[in-house]
Amino acid sequence: MAARDRYSRKLECSKCGRSGFAEVSEDDDPRRTSPGFAIDLMPPGFSTERPSGDPARHMIRCRCGNVFAFKQKTHYPPGGEPA
Numbered sequence: 001m002a003a004r005d006r007y008s009r010k011l012e013c014s015k016c017g018r019s020g021f022a023e024v025s026e027d028d029d030p031r032r033t034s035p036g037f038a039i040d041l042m043p044p045g046f047s048t049e050r051p052s053g054d055p056a057r058h059m060i061r062c063r064c065g066n067v068f069a070f071k072q073k074t075h076y077p078p079g080g081e082p083a
């Protein structure tokens, strides 16, 4: 089976506060070493800076110039450094 798992995830820029929902799909197969991550629909104001099959390495660019990973392990407070 090579079913694609589809979901939407909220993108939020820690710099300017812009947010939107991206439509994402992944291969729903735990035996794969890579999830085959892909963004099918990017919300307005965001673009792909550096694509990757790993959501933690897929870099998003906001229209304000801020670049961040699609999947973030730490949450940044507005205008601040990670705690």
Ligand SMILES: [Zn+2]
Pocket: 013, 014, 015, 016, 017, 018, 062, 063, 064, 065, 066
């Ligand atoms: Zn921004």
